[in-house]
Amino acid sequence: MPFLTRTVTDERDGLAAFASQQIRQVACTLQGLDPEQLRTTASASAMSLGALARHVLYIGEHGPFAVLTAPGRASDDPRADLPDEEGHAAGAILPEAVRPEDTAESLRAALLALADRVEAGLRTADPEARIPVPDAPWFPRDLGTWPARWVALHMVEENARHAGHADILRESLDGRTAYELNARADGTQWIPED
DSSP states (O other), X not given: OOSSOOOOXXXXXXHXXXXXXXXXXXXXXXXXOOHHHHHOOOSSSSOOHHHHHHHHHHHHHSHHHHXXXXXXXXXXXXXXXXXXXXXXXXXXXXXXGSOTTOOHHHHHHXXXXXXXXXXXXXXXXXXXXXXXXXXXXTSOSSOSEEEHHHHHHXXXXXXXXXXXXXXXXXXXXXXXXXXXXHHHHTTOOOOOOO
């Protein structure tokens, strides 16, 4: 799992590589966490790494991101299965989002599987296709569809934000940084320069 996104060949390959890489970076931050660490809110954020991982999985499996990466899939209600009664987006990142059976490795495996699906889906997606805008309070009401290209770029943007947040949470938790965790994922040792 290289720290930098691999070299790309064209627009579709670029969208696939960058979108999947950000999900993989979130997965990278979960390495070696015990159940307590997975659920700890280690910074000013009310979110744990486990809750953040659940959120990334959630947004990848519902709404426009899922429609984009799973051709033929209908746009489902992005509020379905959220832990709060009002269906707010924040519900997917509450501490309760982490399930009792979740482990760092199970969430990491699910994130890596999602990254693989996203990469495969975006490699074949038509950037000009139209993706329905779900009926949810955080999406614009004056649009019926988005271009698939915009949805893919938004996927990169959203998951990059979450990957950065995950880096901060992990460093706040035990001092491990993205460089060290990426090296560990590659089976090498990070030796910082003095």
